[in-house]
Amino acid sequence: MKIFQALAKIDRKIIFAILAVVIIVPLIKPLGIISRASNRAEAVFNAVDAIPPGKSLMISIDFDPGSQAELYPMLNAILRHAFAKDVKVILLGLWLTGMGLGEEALSITSQEYNKVYGEDYVFLGWRSGVLPVILGMGEDIKRTFPTDYYGQSLNDLPMMNDIRNYRDIPFFITLSAGDPGMNTWIAYAQSRYGLKMGAGTTAVSAADAYPFLQTGQLTGLLGGMKGASEYEFLVREKGYSQALTPASQAMDSQSLAHLLILILIVLGNIGFFFIRKTTAFKGEK
Amino acid sequence: MQRQIPLMLCLVFGVFMIIQFFIPHPISTTAYEIVLRWVRIIAIFALVLGVGSLTMHHSNKIKRKVKGWQFSIITLIAAVITALVGLLGMNVVDGRLIFFAGIGRTSLLQTFFQNFYIPVNSTMFAMLAFYMASAAYRAFRARTKEATLLLIAAFFVMLGMVPIGSAISPRLPEFAEWILSVPNLAAKRGIMFGIALGAIATSLKIILGIERGWLGGGK
Amino acid sequence: MHIFLMCLLLTGQFSPPENVRAFDTPNDAGRSITLNWNPCADPDIAGYQVFRSQQGENPVCINTLLPVERQFIDESAMDGMFYTYQIVAFKVVGEDTVLVGSEMSNLVTSKPQWFNTKRINVLIGIVIFFTLILYYISHAKRGKKLFIRRIAGLDAVEEAVGRATEMGKPILYVPGLSSVSDIATIAALNILGEVAKKTAQYETTLLVPNRDPIVYTVAREIVKEAYTSVGRPDVYKADNIFFITDSQFAYAAAVDGIMVREKPATNFFLGMFWAESLILAETGATTGAIQIAGTDSIYQLPFFITACDYTLIGEELYAASAYLSREPLLLGSLVGQDYGKLVIVVTVIIASILLLLSAKFPILNILRFFNVG
Numbered sequence: 079m080k081i082f083q084a085l086a087k088i089d090r091k092i093i094f095a096i097l098a099v100v101i102i103v104p105l106i107k108p109l110g111i112i113s114r115a116s117n118r119a120e121a122v123f124n125a126v127d128a129i130p131p132g133k134s135l136m137i138s139i140d141f142d143p144g145s146q147a148e149l150y151p152m153l154n155a156i157l158r159h160a161f162a163k164d165v166k167v168i169l170l171g172l173w174l175t176g177m178g179l180g181e182e183a184l185s186i187t188s189q190e191y192n193k194v195y196g197e198d199y200v201f202l203g204w205r206s207g208v209l210p211v212i213l214g215m216g217e218d219i220k221r222t223f224p225t226d227y228y229g230q231s232l233n234d235l236p237m238m239n240d241i242r243n244y245r246d247i248p249f250f251i252t253l254s255a256g257d258p259g260m261n262t263w264i265a266y267a268q269s270r271y272g273l274k275m276g277a278g279t280t281a282v283s284a285a286d287a288y289p290f291l292q293t294g295q296l297t298g299l300l301g302g303m304k305g306a307s308e309y310e311f312l313v314r315e316k317g318y319s320q321a322l323t324p325a326s327q328a329m330d331s332q333s334l335a336h337l338l339i340l341i342l343i344v345l346g347n348i349g350f351f352f353i354r355k356t357t358a359f360k361g362e363k
Numbered sequence: 364m365q366r367q368i369p370l371m372l373c374l375v376f377g378v379f380m381i382i383q384f385f386i387p388h389p390i391s392t393t394a395y396e397i398v399l400r401w402v403r404i405i406a407i408f409a410l411v412l413g414v415g416s417l418t419m420h421h422s423n424k425i426k427r428k429v430k431g432w433q434f435s436i437i438t439l440i441a442a443v444i445t446a447l448v449g450l451l452g453m454n455v456v457d458g459r460l461i462f463f464a465g466i467g468r469t470s471l472l473q474t475f476f477q478n479f480y481i482p483v484n485s486t487m488f489a490m491l492a493f494y495m496a497s498a499a500y501r502a503f504r505a506r507t508k509e510a511t512l513l514l515i516a517a518f519f520v521m522l523g524m525v526p527i528g529s530a531i532s533p534r535l536p537e538f539a540e541w542i543l544s545v546p547n548l549a550a551k552r553g554i555m556f557g558i559a560l561g562a563i564a565t566s567l568k569i570i571l572g573i574e575r576g577w578l579g580g581g582k
Numbered sequence: 583m584h585i586f587l588m589c590l591l592l593t594g595q596f597s598p599p600e601n602v603r604a605f606d607t608p609n610d611a612g613r614s615i616t617l618n619w620n621p622c623a624d625p626d627i628a629g630y631q632v633f634r635s636q637q638g639e640n641p642v643c644i645n646t647l648l649p650v651e652r653q654f655i656d657e658s659a660m661d662g663m664f665y666t667y668q669i670v671a672f673k674v675v676g677e678d679t680v681l682v683g684s685e686m687s688n689l690v691t692s693k694p695q696w697f698n699t700k701r702i703n704v705l706i707g708i709v710i711f712f713t714l715i716l717y718y719i720s721h722a723k724r725g726k727k728l729f730i731r732r733i734a735g736l737d738a739v740e741e742a743v744g745r746a747t748e749m750g751k752p753i754l755y756v757p758g759l760s761s762v763s764d765i766a767t768i769a770a771l772n773i774l775g776e777v778a779k780k781t782a783q784y785e786t787t788l789l790v791p792n793r794d795p796i797v798y799t800v801a802r803e804i805v806k807e808a809y810t811s812v813g814r815p816d817v818y819k820a821d822n823i824f825f826i827t828d829s830q831f832a833y834a835a836a837v838d839g840i841m842v843r844e845k846p847a848t849n850f851f852l853g854m855f856w857a858e859s860l861i862l863a864e865t866g867a868t869t870g871a872i873q874i875a876g877t878d879s880i881y882q883l884p885f886f887i888t889a890c891d892y893t894l895i896g897e898e899l900y901a902a903s904a905y906l907s908r909e910p911l912l913l914g915s916l917v918g919q920d921y922g923k924l925v926i927v928v929t930v931i932i933a934s935i936l937l938l939l940s941a942k943f944p945i946l947n948i949l950r951f952f953n954v955g
Binding site: 381384385386387388389391392406409410411412413414416417419420423430431483484487488490491494495497498499501502551554555556557558560561562563564565566567568569573574576577578 | 798
């Protein structure tokens with residue numbers, strides 16, 4: 079009886095400790111479970127792949143370091159894919175605290191592919207006010223962002239000569255950890271201006287995207303670390319990059335953590351089931 | 364008067380935004396852009412209020428020496444230093460501190476960001492994994508038929524969402540995906556309809572001045 | 583002129599783009615003309631050039647397009663000017679570039695529109711819904727009794743405040759993490775007013791940490807007003823309503839800290855929440871507080887339902903101010919909202935049936951007029 083009671087009431091500190099071990103061990107010694115790409119990740123990949131060389135992909139960093147583990151690997155993989163295909167990149171963000179990550183990702187990946195700032199990529203940075211920024215870019219990007227992240231006028235950047243508003247952006251990706259993010263872009267840029275877009279979200283808010291996938295408002299979805307690892311897999315498989323794949327490596331930990339939670343749920347239920355049975359039996363007597 | 368002016372502004376701009384949505388003419392879009400520009404300007408001023416509140420709150424704590432007042436000192440010092448480092452564009456180049464050199468890769472702000480902000484924020488987010496494990500363990504009990512159904516669905520979704528699921532059976536991720544995008548989404552859409560209508564009704568009540576709670580309540 | 587000569591000389595090379603149609607881009611602010619054309623049959627063409635002739639003058643190349651394009655929107659057109667267009671396909675043969683032009687398009691001019699016909703479905707929806715709400719508000723004004731079902735989470739507010747008073751501990755009220763433009767935040771602020779009235783009466787400490795500076799300002803005014811309205815302005819402490827930070831997880835950490843240090847007897851988490859919802863609710867659960875949550879973020883609802891005692895689901899949050907204040911005008915709008923929902927359910931069912939039948943009877947496909955189906 080005592081053991082069942084213990085199973086039904088495991089102290090949360092014990093759960094935390096076991097979970098920590100289960101997460102850390104595969105990071106040190108990877109199990110090598112390969113992540114295959116889902117249809118939704120492939121849809122994002124194909125949309126980026128279909129952008130003609132010379133045209134621009136726009137990416138919005140709608141996350142901060144809090145969700146870096148899931149969304150930052152997506153940003154790097156997408157940038158590598160775009161640069162390898164000679165697609166130009168416009169990077170901006172709705173979260174001020176994510177700008178440092180954007181700067182870091184651009185400087186690393188642009189060096190790998192010898193891309194030139196202003197010709198192959200532009201970092202618009204962040205502007206205050208969410209709706210005015212999204213809606214303003216639908217009318218005129220240069221009016222919304224007169225200068226880039228570094229304070230340089232957009233008129234001085236050759237890449238921006240042919241780009242006026244969303245009509246000149248064949249595909250857009252929001253890497254979203256909450257609000258403002260995916261929902262805001264869909265409500266204002268997609269619905270209002272017909273911007274073709276995909277999204278990368280944290281795993282916890284991935285379900286948020288399903289209605290928009292079904293209505294076709296979202297072309298594809300990268301959900302959490304799994305989505306990031308799927309994109310990394312595709313970029314590597316197609317030979318666009320041989321760089322490190324941090325999300326794919328971390329998937330082992332996530333697999334084991336899910337297994338642990340499942341085991342805990344089963345144990346909890348065994349305890350609960352037997353306690354209930356014994357109590358009912360005593361009650362009958 | 365103090366109440367009537369905001370209510371009037373709310374009515375005028377609320378009705379304007381509804382009408383503007385249907386008019387693509389430049390007169391309407393220009394007026395809309397002007398409103399958006401104002402929103403942006405006002406949002407910046409609100410930040411000043413926030414900083415003011417933060418300073419007052421923590422200064423009071425320090426003055427009154429309430430429990431944990433030492434942390435308030437750290438908060439205020441951190442806020443001031445971060446603001447100065449950003450505003451003065453402090454950069455460290457070849458071991459020398461230079462000013463007004465922007466906020467690029469070599470800036471102190473970027474260093475702070477990468478070495479303080481990123482690790483601390485990631486730690487908070489990482490706590491979610493632990494809380495999810497303990498909450499799932501506590502909540503997923505087969506107490507009733509509905510709870511059992513929820514439990515089984517959760518079991519398949521959790522397995523299907525990680526590579527180990529597809530290693531067990533390639534059909535598992537498909538089944539998990541089906542659970543999420545069919546029965547789960549059907550229920551969510553029902554709730555979403557309610558939420559959307561509720562949001563429209565609340566907006567209408569605010570525009571018409573029936574709902575005044577946001578103004579501090581009262582008649 | 584040069585292009586026309588080319589056309590004459592080279593038409594034998596490959597067939598030109600055909601059927602170039604130019605029209606004023608619909609539902610826009612003017613200064614835009616849309617061109618459509620049937621592409622060249624030749625798969626090897628290198629692209630298209632768009633030529634524009636203004637008021638009968640010589641055509642000028644205004645853009646070069648990829649061979650996959652079938653449409654071009656000319657956003658450099660001036661309103662009131664008359665234009666004709668020509669699409670010229672080009673192909674590289676050896677070292678030469680071969681050009682083949684289409685016939686000139688129809689004469690076209692651009693002008694801004696006063697009504698976006700694509701949004702007629704939204705207009706109809708808004709008119710029906712507004713009418714229903716206004717009807718039931720006037721219905722309530724006339725003093726008709728309206729039935730509102732019980733909402734357990736809101737009934738528990740009184741009990742929760744009472745409990746805090748008995749224990750001599752504060753109440754923590756988190757008005758979500760979003761801005762004041764979010765309906766959930768406004769709903770949370772409306773409930774804050776009602777909760778503040780009760781805490782003022784019981785002289786219980788009410789802590790309101792904020793993430794948004796504007797929400798903070800509004801929350802402070804609401805609490806102050808509530809304390810004054812029940813005749814207890816002396817109990818109001820401005821320092822208890824404060825701004826923390828606009829960083830999501832720093833805010834969550836600060837609120838967690840308040841919960842662990844102050845051990846509030848009751849925690850309210852009402853408004854818009856994201857990934858921090860479980861961090862807040864689980865920490866609150868460990869401190870043994872009664873927790874009342876409410877959000878319209880359906881993806882955070884499962885977390886709140888798991889870790890809190892009461893959860894207001896979606897629209898229950900919006901209904902809260904009407905429920906707590908029992909003001910007839912607010913209650914009337916709730917009933918109107920329910921009828922609006924009924925209209926949507928009936929419309930969805932009818933539309934689904936029509937859509938299914940339209941596969942067999944195309945005449946039934948009336949939904950195309952509303953940009954659906």
